[in-house]
Structures are given as structure tokens and as C-alpha cells.
Amino acid sequence: MELIKTIFSDPEVWQITILSLKLSGLGTLFSLVIGLPLGTLLALGKFPGRSFFLSMVNAGMGLPPVVVGLMVALLLWRSGPLGSLRLIYTPSAIVIAQTVISAPVVTGLTAAALQQINPRLKMQLMGLGANTLQVVGWLWWETRLSLLAALMAGFGSVISEVGASMMVGGNIRYQTRVLTTAIVLETGKGQFDLAIALSVWLLLLTFMVNLALTFIQQRGARN
Amino acid sequence: MNTLLEIKDLQIRRGDKIVVEVDHLTVEQGEVLSIIGPNGAGKSSLLLAVARLIKPERGTIHFSGFKNTKRSDTEYRRHLGLVLQEPLLLDATVYKNVAIGLHFRHLPLPEIRDRTETWLKRLDIDHLRLRSACKLSGGEAQRVSLARSFALQPDLLLLDEPFSALDSPTRLRLLEELHAILAETNTTTLFISHDLKEASHLGDRMAVILSGKLRQCGTPAEIYANPIDNEVRTFLSLPLN
Numbered sequence: 001m002e003l004i005k006t007i008f009s010d011p012e013v014w015q016i017t018i019l020s021l022k023l024s025g026l027g028t029l030f031s032l033v034i035g036l037p038l039g040t041l042l043a044l045g046k047f048p049g050r051s052f053f054l055s056m057v058n059a060g061m062g063l064p065p066v067v068v069g070l071m072v073a074l075l076l077w078r079s080g081p082l083g084s085l086r087l088i089y090t091p092s093a094i095v096i097a098q099t100v101i102s103a104p105v106v107t108g109l110t111a112a113a114l115q116q117i118n119p120r121l122k123m124q125l126m127g128l129g130a131n132t133l134q135v136v137g138w139l140w141w142e143t144r145l146s147l148l149a150a151l152m153a154g155f156g157s158v159i160s161e162v163g164a165s166m167m168v169g170g171n172i173r174y175q176t177r178v179l180t181t182a183i184v185l186e187t188g189k190g191q192f193d194l195a196i197a198l199s200v201w202l203l204l205l206t207f208m209v210n211l212a213l214t215f216i217q218q219r220g221a222r223n
Numbered sequence: 224m225n226t227l228l229e230i231k232d233l234q235i236r237r238g239d240k241i242v243v244e245v246d247h248l249t250v251e252q253g254e255v256l257s258i259i260g261p262n263g264a265g266k267s268s269l270l271l272a273v274a275r276l277i278k279p280e281r282g283t284i285h286f287s288g289f290k291n292t293k294r295s296d297t298e299y300r301r302h303l304g305l306v307l308q309e310p311l312l313l314d315a316t317v318y319k320n321v322a323i324g325l326h327f328r329h330l331p332l333p334e335i336r337d338r339t340e341t342w343l344k345r346l347d348i349d350h351l352r353l354r355s356a357c358k359l360s361g362g363e364a365q366r367v368s369l370a371r372s373f374a375l376q377p378d379l380l381l382l383d384e385p386f387s388a389l390d391s392p393t394r395l396r397l398l399e400e401l402h403a404i405l406a407e408t409n410t411t412t413l414f415i416s417h418d419l420k421e422a423s424h425l426g427d428r429m430a431v432i433l434s435g436k437l438r439q440c441g442t443p444a445e446i447y448a449n450p451i452d453n454e455v456r457t458f459l460s461l462p463l464n
Contacts, residue, residue: 120311123276127305127381128324128371131297138323142314 003197012174013198017205020178023091024159027098031154034103036147039110040136044122054111060104065097069167072097076168089170094178097164102154109153113146114139148217152210159206179205225252227379227411228273233282235268243268245282245437248430250379255405255412257426257443259419261458265435266415270383273413275299287378301328304372304380304410308387310364312356317348320356321370328375342370345404362393369397373404380405380412386421398424419459423447431455 007013042054074080076088076096087093117139125135140147162180169176171185179202186195228250235243243265250256258266271277273284275296286299304324312320321342325335343349346366351359356367365385372380385401386394402425405412416422422429423443430440439451450456453463 118309118311120307120309123271124305124307124311126276126297127274127300127303127307129297129301129303129327129375130324131327134327138313 003193004200007194007197007201013201015174016177016179016182017201019091019176020159020180020202021205021209023094023165023178024098024155026095027102027158028106028151028155030095030099031102031106031158032151034099035106035150035154036110036140038103039107039150040114040139042107043111043114044136044139054108057104057108057111061108063101063104064163065101065161065165066163066167068097068100069164072100072164072168088168089172089176091169091176093168094165094176097168098158098161101161101164102158105157106150106154109150110147113143113150116146117142144220145217148213148220152213155209155213156206159202159209226250227252227287228413229283229285230269230273231283231285233269233272233284234280235265235272235277236280237268241280242435243272243279243432244435245269248437248440250411250413253409253411254427255414255425257414257416257422257429258432259416259422259426259429260432262417264417264432266417266432267383269432270381270413270415273379274303274305274381301375302378304375304377306365306368306372306380306382306385308384310361310368312359312364312367314355314357316353317356317359317367318343318352320367321348321374324371324375338374338376342374345373346370346400361389362397365389365397369401369404373408373410376408378411380410382412382414384415384417387417401425431458433458 038057042050042057072093073088075082076085076093077083078086078088087096121142122135122139125138130138160180162184165171165176165178166181166184169178169181171177171181177185179198183195183198183202186192186198226249230245230248232247233243233245234241258269260266268277272279273286275284286302313323315323318339322335322339325338330338340349343352346369348363348366348370351363351367356364359367365388369385382401386397389397398421404410405425412425414422414425416425426443428441429443429446431438431446433454438455439446441449446455447459447461450459450461456463
């Protein structure tokens with residue numbers, strides 16, 4: 001109890017918490033911006049190689065964060081192709097890595113949600129004079145509960161990852177240290193009490209974010 | 224009478240199979256043309272091709288001055304109303320469902336409200352306006368689907384077996400109401416059915432499609448009096464020659 005009190009009174013913990021939420025929130029947002037249209041295209045589009053791309057995305061849903069971390073690090077490394085951007089060991093690098101982890105999750109689940117819809121509904125909407133954007137907008141509306149689940153899964157995949165954040169962020173105090181990397185650090189130092197308290201806090205945060213999203217989702221279900 | 228729709232030399236394929244072949248078929252302004260044939264005869268494919276929802280292999284569908292390629296398919300469809308076998312309503316209130324096609328056309332809000340109100344009342348679903356469309360009976364849902372299309376004041380209404388999933392009393396009641404509305408609004412209609420009674424009751428003319436091929440077209444009386452061959456006779460349950 002004393003430890004939890006100490007944690008909450010420590011400004012560094014708050015800074016780490018806010019940074020974690022900010023980076024994972026941005027990573028999820030970007031993955032939504034990429035995943036929603038891409039998943040829609042894969043679900044509703046007709047083009048050669050669609051099944052191949054879909055299987056690539058589905059495989060990407062299980063991408064190990066350390067592998068993503070390695071790929072992004074190689075890209076952003078000072079001598080790498082995007083080294084001139086000087087993003088390695090910055091919060092932006094973490095956001096990029098988390099977007100890469102989360103985007104396939106959002107894309108795959110969006111495609112799966114839209115493929116479950118009766119294909120004649122799309123036809124009916126078009127028959128009522130809907131243009132492509134109007135059709136897509138209503139199909140998103142019809143699958144909104146599944147799309148929110150995709151959002152939750154995307155957020156869950158990045159708030160809990162440690163490998164990529166550690167590799168591309170470097171766990172720099174006050175700059176790129178997030179909750180997961182702080183837990184690894186404290187465990188390494190043998191500070192198990194602090195590591196456990198931070199873990200409980202991370203779990204609680206994840207639960208609260210998902211509780212809010214679930215509340216929105218279920219309110220939609222009731223309506 | 225003016226011809227609203229003219230279909231020429233139409234062929235629709237699914238894979239290697241020809242599912243619809245129509246040499247020539249017209250729909251006149253204000254008439255109800257029933258397309259009749261057994262299940263799987265290609266009636267729905269013909270209707271979807273008219274709605275430009277499937278692409279024919281060859282042939283032309285000329286619709287009141289429109290040419291197939293000049294204008295966008297969406298703009299073309301905005302002259303149509305489409306009611307399918309399943310109501311396919313959206314997860315929204317009855318009111319929103321009836322108004323949806325009008326919103327697609329970006330009509331002014333007062334006009335949307337007026338037309339929606341009119342058709343909610345005309346189809347006797349006004350009391351359901353705030354109910355979720357997911358909580359309707361089959362008959363109520365199909366009324367919403369009809370109101371949704373009539374509210375568009377379409378130049379051509381496409382009805383694809385709209386009553387086939389309903390129980391008999393509901394079907395008969397809706398058929399009578401539809402008959403009255405079509406007469407009142409003078410809406411040009413393509414009505415797909417496999418039910419001979421429905422088709423001859425509603426249609427000014429009937430087009431018989433068997434195995435994907437348009438076999439005969441004429442008024443119900445003409446077709447019953449002079450079926451073109453034994454296949455059409457069999458379909459009409461008439462004694463063979």
C-alpha cells in the first residue's frame with residue numbers, strides 16, 4: 001500500500017504514464033487511419049492478389065514486437081535509410097514501431113468484420129443511390145461494435161509491448177521511458193516491489209481504457 | 224406510351240454459364256412489368272443488371288435518355304428504387320431508414336422530412352418511426368423497405384420478390400397495398416416474382432423467363448391464352464398441346 005502511495009506521489013511515474021498513454025494512443029490512432037481503409041479495401045475490393053494481401057495482414061497480426069523493433073531500428077538507425085530523420089531513440093520512433101505492430105491487427109479485424117456483413121446490404125445501399133463513401137460509411141456503422149473491438153485489440157497490442165519500445169526508444173529517462181520499459185528496468189535492478197506496483201498500474205490503466213471503449217461499444221449494442 | 228427502359232441483345236454470364244439472355248424487352252412509362260419464372264431462371268440477375276449492380280457480358284440497357292457510359296452508375300441509380308427479397312434495413316430507427324436514400328441524394332432537409340413523413344403514413348408505419356429497425360416483424364420491415372424506395376419517387380422501381388419471405392396473410396395484404404400505391408403514383412415498375420398469381424395481379428404485362436431466356440412477353444391474358452410453347456405452358460400449369 002505504502003509503495004502504491006509512493007508511486008502515485010512520484011511525478012516521474014505520472015510522466016511515464018502520460019507518455020505511455022500518449023505514444024500508444026497515437027500508435028493506435030495511426031493504425032486506425034491505416035487499418036480502417038486498408039481493411040475495408042481488402043474486405044470489399046476485388047483485385048488480383050487480394051487473398052494474398054489478406055493472408056499477409058493476418059500473419060502480421062502475430063508480428064513479434066522485437067522483430068518489429070529490429071526492423072524499425074534498422075530503418076531509423078543513423079546509417080539506415082531513414083537515419084537522416086534522426087528519429088531513433090525518440091518518442092516518434094516508438095510511435096512508428098507501435099503503428100507497425102497495431103496496424104495489421106486493426107486491418108485484419110476490420111476486414112473480418114466487414115466480410116461478415118450480408119453482401120446484399122452493399123448492393124441494397126448502392127441500389128438506393130449511395131456513392132462509394134456513403135456505402136463504406138454505413139457498412140462501418142453496421143460493424144461499429146466489431147470495429148471498436150479492433151480498436152481495443154490494437155491498443156492492447158501496443159500498450160503491453162516492450163520489445164519494440166526498448167529497441168527503438170532506448171528507455172531514456174524523461175524522454176522515451178514508458179511503463180513497460182520501466183518495469184523491465186526495475187526488474188533488472190532487482191526492485192521487484194516497484195516493478196510489481198508499476199505492472200499493477202499498467203494493468204489498471206489498460207483496464208480503464210478498455211472499460212471506456214467497452215462502455216461505448218455496449219451502449220451502441222443496446223441502441 | 225413512352226418507352227422508359229429498353230433492353231437489347233442482353234447476355235449475362237456467371238463464369239462459363241449464360242444466366243440471362245434477352246433479345247429485346249421494353250418497359251413503358253407508367254406500366255408494371257412482371258418478370259416471371261421459376262427459381263434460378265435468371266430474373267434477379269436481369270434486375271441487378273438493370274440496376275447496374277452486375278455487368279452484362281454484352282448488350283445494352285437504355286434508360287430514358289441515359290447512355291450506359293456517359294454518366295456515373297451512382298447517378299443512374301439515383302433514378303431508381305430497389306426493394307430486395309430481404310428488407311436489408313440499417314441498424315437505425317425506422318424514420319432514418321425511410322429517409323436514407325433521400326440523404327444519399329443530398330436533398331434539402333425540409334423535403335426529406337416531408338417525403339419521409341408522407342411515406343411513413345402511407346405505408347402505415349408512422350407509429351414505428353422511432354423504433355429500431357432491428358426490432359420489426361418481417362411484414363413491418365418490408366413496409367419500411369417499400370417506404371424507403373417510394374420516398375425516392377423513382378423513375379423506375381425495381382422489386383425483387385419483395386413478399387416471398389412473408390407469411391400468406393401479410394403477403395396478400397401488402398400486395399393489395401402495393402397494387403393501390405402503384406396505381407395511385409403511376410410508378411413504372413419491374414416486378415420480379417415466381418408466383419403467377421402475384422405477377423398477373425400486379426403486372427400490366429408479364430415477361431416469362433425460363434432457363435435464363437426471355438420466352439414470351441405480353442399481357443397476362445395474352446400469355447395465358449396463347450403460350451408460346453409447351454415449356455411456357457408447363458410453367459403456367461396449362462394442359463400441353
